[in-house]
Amino acid sequence: MKAATRLQLMLMMFLEFFIWGAWFVTLGTFVLHNLQHTNDGHVGQAFLSQSFGAIIAPFIIGLIADRYIAAQIILGILHLLGAALLWYGSTLTDFTAFYPLIILYMILYMPTLALVNTVSFRQMKNPSKEFPPIRTLGTLGWIVAGLTIGYLAWEQNGKLDLTFKMAAIASVLLGLLSFTLPHTPPTRKNQKITFGEIIGLDALRLLKNKSYLIFFLASIAICVPLSFYYNFTNPFLNEIGMKAAAGKMALGQGSELIFMVIMPLLFVRLGVKKMLAVAMLAWVLRYVFFAYGNVDAGYWMLIGGIVLHGVCYDFFFVTGQIYTDNLAGPQFKSAAQGMITLATYGVGMLIGSYISGPIVNSYKTGETSHNWTSVWLIPAGIALVVLVLFVLLFKDRNFIQQEDDEAVDSIGA
Template sequence: MMFLEFFIWGAWFVTLGTYLLRNLGASGTQVGVAFLTQSIGAIVAPFIVGLIADRFFSAQKILGVLHLAGAVLLWRASQAPDFSSFYPSILTYMILYMPTLALVNSIAFRQMQNPQKEFAPIRVLGTLGWIVAGLTIGWLNWEQTNSLQSTFLMAAGASALLGVFSFMLPATPPVKKGQSSSLGSLLGLDAIGMLKNRSYLTFFLASIAICIPLAFYYGFTNPFLNEVGMKAAAGVQSLGQVSELLFMLAIPLFFSKLGVKKMLAIGMAAWVLRYVCFAYGNGEGGYWLLIAGIVLHGICYDFFFVTGQIYTDNLAGEQFKSSAQGFITLATYGVGMLIGTLLSGRIFDSYQLTAGAHDWRMIWLIPAGIAAAVLVLFLLLFKERNAAAASTETAGADAAPRLAEAH
């Protein structure tokens, strides 16, 4: 289940920008709008999971229906002749797909006796699925042969397979049948009181701001690598997931040694360094800089986002743990990525030199500058409280199961 869940996403999402630019003649702004569907799906997901899966139908049945419908939508997207006909299919697909990320976790947790020990090895297979998808695209040479339409067909086939397989999964009946929740509870707004803590408010705003440069990475790394001549770029990009996996395993150790502020600061500094590497890297003498920028993904993601999830969890208290995670997810993948995807597309269009050529140095230095500004403000404003520091001492021991939920 986990392998297919993330294989499906990795099969088309990594090369989406390249496909839209090459095959459908899309603009950078349109590429940004396409990636914006992830944010829309993230905002809608709590309603589908909270209002339907938790109350009316078994999670494995909803998972099956969503993936079967998703297979049809991915096939339709592959047949679209232009962006205007492509966009409705992919928008509808992401609204259906994003809730499945919570559903697979729910199904897995409900079947386990000891999730702290059992979940991490299962979730790792999801990261492996994403890696295999990228390696498959590189091995089949779809980027060089202009055959990226096949990525949607491959994803559609995997989605259909998971859709059928879902109905064979163990029964996972609704856990809140007959209960009601407010709109604020579904969106995680119950935890909004945490913003009264000035340091957490600083972290919260930094999380939104750092998602602006994150959107540049998601939307335009693959087109960039292909334009500068990297072979099998999607396969090489999977090194980022390998790095993410390795650093995720090491985070409990780093967390106990460094504490919250240093961990978050290192994560933001890695964003700056990554984009500088991309700005000055190329397919010839600067090839190693491209590889370094990709491998830095593990530090970029784990040290900031995963550390932030642990920090949020420690600060929230038992009553608001789930709400707090929903709140920070809504802020980052909802608000932050929304701003970032719209901005990155406009920046990409602004620095087009000729058809098929761009001033990539400027395109990457802009998100590097944004990340640097966020880092400086964070260092000046964030104060690591003694209580928060003390909580990090225990975080290392029980962080692993929470880390496993991160992508």
């Protein structure tokens, strides 16, 4: 890969995740404190917007990016439209007006997660080695966003509306940058298209692979407890008195950055199954730390739970993206990446967001206080069950990623 291309892809990843991290981490706190007449249930509803976007994403990717319009062009259009919605959303103070707008925004944003992967993978000969360093810049973008919010004390000063304006500016920059990215044309242009292909069913052929089916179902299940982390960690940390919570949460992305760098070595040594299993175990430990941590003697447990996010995310999501890319074949890579986005951020987090809000609300002990120990042990238990079932049912064999265009061994025969 040319150095200039690598630099473009790194900047693309940085902005992609800076935009997301700029407002998403503090969304729960924003809903509870910046919007009128809201409760924990509204937090869960707000995070459902991500799932709705993820469910629709494969249809946008499968219909357009694989067939009609170059991926980088779609990426630019979606981010420019998203920028306008983010800026307008920052001016709203009522949940009934904010909710449909954030749903519309996420319908535009979630397909871009698959698009940046598609643009990246299409420039690579060896994704398992070349992708992690580039994806690392996405993690750095999320960290910079969190540190900025913490440094400027927008949480404590009730100015979280500025997070949406910051994200909108970054979205304009990425929208413009996208039109300069390497040309990533449709892979099936001028080919006959069936109805099943139009709605993205072509990528479902991957589920005929029994191991990939287990991975797909585990991806859905593990994202149920993940939604507890995304939805309520920031409100939880602010409630128990952690200062600059968004900035502290960026430590999770710092951990993610470190593990992203060493992932190529670990990937070769551990293989797919062990990487995924370690990620699920880290999920269990994270919620146990949150359940028993506090801002006094148990402060290290809170920080430990945050730092474990690097293992949770890298070992599961990035490994899953590489696994999916290797199994998909050249014609269906975009649709396959969209499908795994559907499984994780779509179906899994949809279920998690539906149940997390009522669960947290049911453990309310006062106007603004909760029994957080009981709350966090619930996602810990769910993650433990998923881990045990995955270890028992998933089978894989080590694969060798060739440096040239030779065929890659299947990961889950």
